[in-house]
Amino acid sequence: MELLQFDIDIMAISLALLGFVTLLAHLYSGLVMKPRRLRSQLTNQGISGPPPWFFLGHIMQIDKACSSSGGIDKAPTMEASTLHNNAAILFPIFEQWRKQDGEVFSFSLGNTPILYVNKHEVVKKMVTCTSWDCGKPTYQHKDRGPLFGQGIVISNGASWAHQRKLIVPELYMDKVNGMFNLITECSVILLNSWNNIKIDNYIRRFSGDAISRACFGSNYAKGEQIFQKLDKLQHAIYLPTKSNRKAWAIEKEIANLILKTVKERQAAGHEKDLMQMILEGAINSGLGREATDQFISVNCKNIYLAGNETTAISATWTLMLLASNLQWQERVRAEVLEVCQGRTPDADMLLKMKRLTMVIHESMRLYPPTPVVSREAFADMKFEDIIVPKGVIVWTVMLTLHTDPEIWGPDSYTFNPERFANGIIGACKLPQLYIPFGVGPRVCIGQNFAMAELKVLISLILSKFSFSVSPNYIHKPSLRLLIEAEHGVRLLVRKL
Numbered sequence: 001m002e003l004l005q006f007d008i009d010i011m012a013i014s015l016a017l018l019g020f021v022t023l024l025a026h027l028y029s030g031l032v033m034k035p036r037r038l039r040s041q042l043t044n045q046g047i048s049g050p051p052p053w054f055f056l057g058h059i060m061q062i063d064k065a066c067s068s069s070g071g072i073d074k075a076p077t078m079e080a081s082t083l084h085n086n087a088a089i090l091f092p093i094f095e096q097w098r099k100q101d102g103e104v105f106s107f108s109l110g111n112t113p114i115l116y117v118n119k120h121e122v123v124k125k126m127v128t129c130t131s132w133d134c135g136k137p138t139y140q141h142k143d144r145g146p147l148f149g150q151g152i153v154i155s156n157g158a159s160w161a162h163q164r165k166l167i168v169p170e171l172y173m174d175k176v177n178g179m180f181n182l183i184t185e186c187s188v189i190l191l192n193s194w195n196n197i198k199i200d201n202y203i204r205r206f207s208g209d210a211i212s213r214a215c216f217g218s219n220y221a222k223g224e225q226i227f228q229k230l231d232k233l234q235h236a237i238y239l240p241t242k243s244n245r246k247a248w249a250i251e252k253e254i255a256n257l258i259l260k261t262v263k264e265r266q267a268a269g270h271e272k273d274l275m276q277m278i279l280e281g282a283i284n285s286g287l288g289r290e291a292t293d294q295f296i297s298v299n300c301k302n303i304y305l306a307g308n309e310t311t312a313i314s315a316t317w318t319l320m321l322l323a324s325n326l327q328w329q330e331r332v333r334a335e336v337l338e339v340c341q342g343r344t345p346d347a348d349m350l351l352k353m354k355r356l357t358m359v360i361h362e363s364m365r366l367y368p369p370t371p372v373v374s375r376e377a378f379a380d381m382k383f384e385d386i387i388v389p390k391g392v393i394v395w396t397v398m399l400t401l402h403t404d405p406e407i408w409g410p411d412s413y414t415f416n417p418e419r420f421a422n423g424i425i426g427a428c429k430l431p432q433l434y435i436p437f438g439v440g441p442r443v444c445i446g447q448n449f450a451m452a453e454l455k456v457l458i459s460l461i462l463s464k465f466s467f468s469v470s471p472n473y474i475h476k477p478s479l480r481l482l483i484e485a486e487h488g489v490r491l492l493v494r495k496l
């Protein structure tokens with residue numbers, strides 16, 4: 001009997017040991033061997049990079065470089081020729097590695113190997129790649145799961161294609177033209193409270209309001225409630241892991257609120273807002289009840305998250321640039337007044353506002369809200385002369401492309417909207433690399449809506465107010481999820 005017990009104990013210990021050794025082998029293979037193999041596949045092609053620290057890769061170095069990059073603590077002036085060199089301000093370590101290792105190098109975030117690419121031909125191939133073997137990095141699912149779920153922004157393959165096919169037509173130019181009234185309404189609400197202020201939160205409220213109305217129509221107040229919770233969720237998600245539970249709880253509340261609204265509208269009849277279009281699209285494509293609910297809830301969140309802050313931040317930087325370049329402010333105002341003749345801007349009028357478009361293009365060249373485009377190779381891929389092994393993530397930094405003197409000329413760090421006088425094609429040598437809205441299959445679906453929002457808002461502000469940068473403004477671009485003004489943007493505003 002005792003002997004039998006002894007055998008059982010030995011067996012249990014052996015099994016536990018075997019499990020432990022298998023786990024160790026698995027961890028060793030994933031954390032050590034795989035990254036090493038991927039790195040050596042890159043090294044064999046002559047791609048070098050700084051040596052990584054075990055387990056952490058270059059996380060500490062990047063963190064340290066970013067936190068010590070000072071920004072510029074003064075109001076901007078046109079004379080400072082490198083004032084807008086935001087790649088050097090926000091990604092100093094990449095600039096250092098570029099000097100050491102060239103336009104293509106590798107580094108690691110933890111055990112994830114990243115291939116940094118600034119070689120123009122390679123970037124073009126990567127961002128326009130239509131293969132499903134090249135998609136949004138899977139690490140984003142871990143980082144941003146509660147925010148984006150399996151929605152259009154971070155999903156891949158058939159699921160992404162299906163969502164994109166349903167949503168994109170709802171944001172075509174003719175549909176956006178039908179949303180002008182709501183955009184103007186939101187701008188007017190903002191202008192009524194506009195004065196000497198830190199403008200960031202006002203603008204955020206405007207873009208949140210606009211998306212809420214576009215998505216939820218007359219039910220926008222409910223939309224606002226949902227989106228306020230999403231803002232809370234965005235903050236919760238960037239706190240340490242212990243708040244993940246909280247994040248998932250908020251996520252559930254949001255999903256329930258969205259579904260409640262869907263049910264209410266189904267009972268009350270139809271309204272042709274964005275949410276209704278998404279709902280009909282999902283129903284027409286034969287999704288089951290649960291999948292339809294899931295589709296609506298996830299995509300409302302995705303549209304809000306992708307479209308709210310990005311537009312608000314673009315508007316804020318554009319106003320900062322106009323406030324610190326008064327000649328341009330005067331020139332654009334003159335154009336707005338001439339085109340509108342005291343009327344509220346409509347789609348035709350906006351088309352005629354050439355100088356305004358030039359200023360917005362220039363602002364998004366120097367301050368693109370999303371500074372990095374990233375893709376993961378789900379199979380071995382070839383971009384020009386570079387083989388990207390399966391599992392490697394490729395990054396290109398938009399800021400570097402947008403200010404490269406080789407593409408934009410010697411004044412590439414200067415605010416000069418005139419360069420866009422003949423459109424994007426006339427502004428630089430490689431127009432395909434001007435990508436504030438991305439390019440290729442994952443290009444922004446809200447581009448038309450965002451441009452309409454920016455033009456309506458800025459033209460209305462210009463027609464009613466003049467503004468300059470407050471002496472209290474501290475110019476410090478900072479990298480959170482997007483490129484934001486660390487201390488906000490403060491303007492001195494005068495009613496015209």
Ligand code: HEM
Binds near residue numbers: 154441442
């Ligand atoms: C100035 C404002 C905006 C900027 C700068 C911007 C920028 C971008 C960029 C760069 C991408 C592509 C990312 C990549 O290639 O990895 C993108 C994708 C996306 N944007 Fe925007 N965006 C803006 C406004 C909007 C708005 C207003 C909406 C919704 C109404 C929106 C919805 C989306 C969605 C859903 C995607 C994902 C598309 C996909 O992966 O297929 N964006 N945006």
